[in-house]
Amino acid sequence: MSHSNIYIKDDEIDIVIGALRTDLTAFLNDWRPVFSRFHLIIVKDPDLKEELKIPEGFNVDIYTKSDIDRLVGSSSILFYGYSCRYFGFLVSRNKYIVSVDDDCFPAKDKDGSLVDIVAQHAANLTTPATPFFFNTLYDPYRKGADFVRGYPFSLRSGVQCALSCGLWLNLADYDAPTQALKPEQRNSRYVDAVLTVPARALMPMSGINIAFDRELVGPALFPALRLAGEGKLRWETMEDIWSGMCAKVVCDHLGFGVKSGLPYVWRTERGNAIDSLRKEWEGVKLMEEVVPFFQALRLKRTTVKAEDCVIEVAKEVKEQLGKVDPVFGRAAEAMVDWVRLWRAVGSSSS
Amino acid sequence: MASPSTTPLLKDELDIVIPTIRNLDFLEMWRPFFQPYHLIIVQDGDPSKTIKVPEGFDYELYNRNDINRILGPRSSCISFKDSACRCFGYMVSKKKYIYTIDDDCFVAKNPSGEDINALDQHIKNLLSPSTPFFFNTLYDPYREGADFVRGYPFSLREGVQTAVSHGLWLNIPDYDAPTQLVKPLERNARYVDAVLTIPKGTLFPMCGMNLAFDRELIGPAMYFGLMGDGQPIGRYDDMWAGWCVKVICDHLGLGVKTGLPYIWHSKASNPFVNLKKEYKGIFWQEEIIPFFQSAVLPKECTNVQKCYIELSKQVKAKLSKVDPYFDKLADAMVTWIEAWDELNPAGGSAKLANGSA
Numbered sequence: 001m002s003h004s005n006i007y008i009k010d011d012e013i014d015i016v017i018g019a020l021r022t023d024l025t026a027f028l029n030d031w032r033p034v035f036s037r038f039h040l041i042i043v044k045d046p047d048l049k050e051e052l053k054i055p056e057g058f059n060v061d062i063y064t065k066s067d068i069d070r071l072v073g074s075s076s077i078l079f080y081g082y083s084c085r086y087f088g089f090l091v092s093r094n095k096y097i098v099s100v101d102d103d104c105f106p107a108k109d110k111d112g113s114l115v116d117i118v119a120q121h122a123a124n125l126t127t128p129a130t131p132f133f134f135n136t137l138y139d140p141y142r143k144g145a146d147f148v149r150g151y152p153f154s155l156r157s158g159v160q161c162a163l164s165c166g167l168w169l170n171l172a173d174y175d176a177p178t179q180a181l182k183p184e185q186r187n188s189r190y191v192d193a194v195l196t197v198p199a200r201a202l203m204p205m206s207g208i209n210i211a212f213d214r215e216l217v218g219p220a221l222f223p224a225l226r227l228a229g230e231g232k233l234r235w236e237t238m239e240d241i242w243s244g245m246c247a248k249v250v251c252d253h254l255g256f257g258v259k260s261g262l263p264y265v266w267r268t269e270r271g272n273a274i275d276s277l278r279k280e281w282e283g284v285k286l287m288e289e290v291v292p293f294f295q296a297l298r299l300k301r302t303t304v305k306a307e308d309c310v311i312e313v314a315k316e317v318k319e320q321l322g323k324v325d326p327v328f329g330r331a332a333e334a335m336v337d338w339v340r341l342w343r344a345v346g347s348s349s350s
Numbered sequence: 351m352a353s354p355s356t357t358p359l360l361k362d363e364l365d366i367v368i369p370t371i372r373n374l375d376f377l378e379m380w381r382p383f384f385q386p387y388h389l390i391i392v393q394d395g396d397p398s399k400t401i402k403v404p405e406g407f408d409y410e411l412y413n414r415n416d417i418n419r420i421l422g423p424r425s426s427c428i429s430f431k432d433s434a435c436r437c438f439g440y441m442v443s444k445k446k447y448i449y450t451i452d453d454d455c456f457v458a459k460n461p462s463g464e465d466i467n468a469l470d471q472h473i474k475n476l477l478s479p480s481t482p483f484f485f486n487t488l489y490d491p492y493r494e495g496a497d498f499v500r501g502y503p504f505s506l507r508e509g510v511q512t513a514v515s516h517g518l519w520l521n522i523p524d525y526d527a528p529t530q531l532v533k534p535l536e537r538n539a540r541y542v543d544a545v546l547t548i549p550k551g552t553l554f555p556m557c558g559m560n561l562a563f564d565r566e567l568i569g570p571a572m573y574f575g576l577m578g579d580g581q582p583i584g585r586y587d588d589m590w591a592g593w594c595v596k597v598i599c600d601h602l603g604l605g606v607k608t609g610l611p612y613i614w615h616s617k618a619s620n621p622f623v624n625l626k627k628e629y630k631g632i633f634w635q636e637e638i639i640p641f642f643q644s645a646v647l648p649k650e651c652t653n654v655q656k657c658y659i660e661l662s663k664q665v666k667a668k669l670s671k672v673d674p675y676f677d678k679l680a681d682a683m684v685t686w687i688e689a690w691d692e693l694n695p696a697g698g699s700a701k702l703a704n705g706s707a
Contacts (some may be wrong), residue, residue, distance in 0.1 A: 144538070147529065149589070150588075151555055175499075200551050201484075204499055288505055346480070
């Protein structure tokens with residue numbers, strides 16, 4: 001009734017890693033049991049000077065500053081730091097992308113087994129999402145679950161899931177003020193659930209552990225909001241949060257689903273929250289401005305493609321938020337530029 | 351068996367409402383957690399039958415004769431031969447909080463093997479804020495060991511008052527009849543260690559088996575409708591209340607949480623009997639849901655009763671064409687509010703700090 005296990009082939013998936021550190025040996029060796037079957041796209045942060053260290057045995061394509069410069073040419077988009085991964089999204093020719101930060105390692109589930117994030121993200125993306133009515137037993141397509149009494153039958157076929165947002169054990173994705181206030185706090189709670197984030201509900205989409213259907217929403221994940229003090233720690237960025245809020249609006253408009261929950265990754269310690277507090281403050285302030293904007297944002301009924309949705313959102317951002325802070329005006333420009341790039345470089349698939 | 355915390359939370363501020371037609375043996379298992387609290391037993395079915403309450407519990411019990419006596423002609427709004435009658439218990443309670451549980455629900459164990467004090471968790475849920483305006487990916491940020499994630503606006507971190515805490519069930523899940531028929535052996539074995547706020551604007555199926563709420567904040571909206579004897583429908587009582595409650599909570603800026611605590615649901619009801627009860631509901635639900643999804647309450651509706659009366663008008667206007675039942679239901683909704691207000695005169699009744707009555 002509710003289980004549709006569509007198996008996807010390994011060659012439909014790209015694993016995209018933005019490398020913010022040069023030595024990926026430990027990272028890739030730890031992920032080897034999960035990643036080795038798949039094609040990897042590794043994009044080196046253009047700010048990194050040394051060569052990447054990558055262990056043998058992976059099917060990998062590496063992209064560096066020169067590739068980015070050559071393909072992108074002049075653009076308002078900056079692919080530095082965490083934004084480098086988006087270049088990987090651009091050049092991928094596969095339907096599904098899984099992307100994790102390079103300071104994340106495989107987690108163990110409640111039974112002590114290694115979490116295969118690719119399998120879980122794939123399951124999330126290939127089973128329907130249910131954004132129009134909340135199922136109290138969470139994802140009804142998971143084994144051992146179903147729709148509960150009172151769930152309308154007409155809504156039980158669900159919609160396509162375009163985005164799968166995973167979570168993090170150990171160092172959760174807190175902002176700097178939160179982590180600075182609770183320096184010892186680590187996330188040890190394994191919540192065994194996947195759920196669809198309801199339509200029109202806003203959420204902060206963390207880029208640390210995500211997967212998406214590139215064909216459905218590729219254009220809607222972009223590097224656009226760049227903080228003046230953006231740095232090389234997640235505490236010092238907002239680009240993924242911004243991109244995710246736009247992506248959610250686009251998904252809601254186009255009738256696609258966004259899931260959140262499993263899989264977990266194990267996120268390692270990096271940086272000092274208190275040091276980041278100075279830079280993070282800017283991001284925190286900006287979020288206050290954007291919430292009412294996104295809550296009210298409605299796209300035209302005639303806009304039916306993801307890339308056109310992005311153009312429309314960019315226009316609204318420029319008009320309504322541009323005067324609030326120049327960073328939004330620049331973000332709007334970058335979004336338009338991204339769609340241009342996507343159409344030129346990114347839109348073909350194998 | 352686990353022993354309760356030293357001072358039971360909200361001991362004098364919470365009533366436990368239990369509908370029953372059989373017996374209350376299940377209370378023995380709950381004794382360590384429930385005994386400090388006052389019980390309101392609503393006896394459905396034959397009023398001449400005596401329901402034995404285990405020793406040591408402080409309770410009041412109402413059967414159909416009591417309901418008729420107390421409400422007079424207004425008793426027509428309280429269902430007969432259906433657990434929907436439990437909402438009478440909400441009405442007569444004088445406490446701020448209500449916990450309602452079915453008599454086939456037992457104490458569950460968490461993954462560490464410890465007994466779960468469901469009441470304790472519900473109270474924690476109700477006493478901490480909800481976050482309906484922005485989804486927190488780490489679930490309830492007020493739980494120990496959790497917090498708001500990066501990107502969560504600081505201006506929304508105070509949250510809003512929690513009006514409802516909706517718990518879940520291990521073992522027999524709350525499936526509808528068709529699903530029960532197709533999967534008679536499925537058991538819910540997955541313990542999901544989360545509480546979360548259902549976002550504003552999103553409806554959900556509210557199950558009355560393991561439910562707690564703030565009576566002062568939302569009580570008048572917890573009417574469980576016309577079900578059972580003489581009615582064309584059953585097993586939609588809690589659903590109906592849940593849709594009304596969610597629309598009103600969204601309008602008034604109150605929160606609804608779902609998730610922990612789990613109870614152990616032991617009895618699978620007969621799916622063929624259920625199918626007969628639910629049959630019309632399955633079709634009507636297709637009309638009812640769009641109705642609630644698009645229901646808008648005017649800003650003059652500043653308290654629960656006003657919201658509820660307004661909803662009843664909209665039910666009459668828009669759902670009567672689906673079936674004359676909704677006409678009756680709309681009237682019953684008004685009767686319920688009249689009865690509620692009579693038993694809960696203003697000064698003690700639910701009113702939000704907007705000033706005007």
